[in-house]
Amino acid sequence: MADKFDLIVLGSGPGGYVAAIRATQLGLRTAIVERELLGGICLNWGCIPTKALLRSAEIFHYMQNAGDYGLKASGIEADLDAVVKRSRGVARQLNQGVAHLMKKNGITVFMGKGELQGSGRLQISGQDGSQEITGKHIIIATGARARDLPFAPADGERIWTYRDAMTPREMPSKLLVIGSGAIGIEFASFYNDMGVDVTVVEMLDRIVPVEDAEISSFLKKSLEKQGIEILTGAGVESIETAEDTLRASIKPADGEAAEHEFSHAIVAIGIQPNTEGIGLEEQGITMERGFIQIDEFGRTGAEGLWAIGDCVPGPWLAHKASHEGIAAAESIARELGNEEVHPHPLNRNTIPACTYCHPQIASVGLTEAKAKDAGHDVNVGNFPFIGNGKAIALGEAEGFIKTVFDASTGELLGAHMIGAEVTELIQGYTIGKELETTEAELMNTIFPHPTLSEMMHESVLSAHGRALHI
Known part of the structure; x- marks a missing residue:
């Protein structure tokens, strides 16, 4: 007999685990299914550990400029292994914190890959074999992953995704950052503060293009003053890797493509939703470019099926996912008979955005x-x-x-x-x-x-x- 729940949450990122907690607060019997690490990308490989890296770089920057504060410091060095170790320790602590929250709130956790079977059924494949659970409602919170360059997929050696950039085996000597959204600019700032020669290539006419034009202009001047080379209106046309270097063909906005040599490259050109292989094809929901289309409360249009976070339209931010999770959980509770809860739809015009560069x-x-x-x-x-x-x-x-x-x-x-x-x-x-x-x-x-x-x-x-x- 399959385990039966009021709600199953597929994915335990900041949208999924928050939705599960809110559901249990409202009296719903809730399960969460996670294929990798509790806390999802944000806590383990995204928002939090990157801020730990950036904090180390910030302290290093202040130590190198101690004279500006009337202080003397000499022999200042960065220990890359120790910086990464601290970042991973922060992630581990928060992962354990989510596990505690699941236990505290009485949420049943299944570790494994979940696949929708229709009619509220979810098949879980994990280390302990396969099992089926059922839920009156299911929230899809499977997140997203880094998008690859079609002509140069990440290899973890010379071409990095954000995951590789967070746990580098060596410090780059000359780094190419492709894309100037929040992820690209944060890593450009981190590695520049750590003493790396950094070049940022952005296809559009300004960096951080979703921000106000005056902000983009000011940031560009500030980063260039810090020594970062920024090429806007430019594109990377090809990348060839060798044992200890890579060559990138970069075409500027007003010139011919030219070859440039780097030690490493970080690809930060956007995300791809994790919506393949989870049984969505037979659910009769609307998809656009892989993203699940929803209403303002997270409904997909399929009975009992909801979606939140990075697998639905953006902005793709952790706090937006958490808010969506709460709205969905409260809407589900109301559909199950709780008339005292009054869910509020997401207002996209009040979602703050933050980029932790310098x-x-x-x-x-x-x-x-x-x-x-x-x-x-x-x-x-x-x-x-x-x-x-x-x-x-x-x-x-x-x-x-x-x-x-x-x-x-x-x-x-x-x-x-x-x-x-x-x-x-x-x-x-x-x-x-x-x-x-x-x-x-x-x-x-x-x-x-x-x-x-x-x-x-x-x-x-x-x-x-x-x-x-x-």
């Missing part, structure tokens, strides 16, 4: 260009870090905060930041958007002094020509 970037809502394209007459505020006392005291006077408002209603349409700790600051504007705040309310809010958050206030004041410290 300097950091963070944003929420519409860029200035997209706000204008949407028909808004806008008021734009802008305040530089150099005008903030705390930023100067920290030795972090590089960056700015930009806010975009609807000129007629005062609605906060978007906020865009670059500089120290902006990935922590952005949540203030995210809450503001969720509460539908206006520029008047933000101008009347008291911000503590001395803090970096004062720049958030000044940027809002700037939209009306009222900035005080510039």
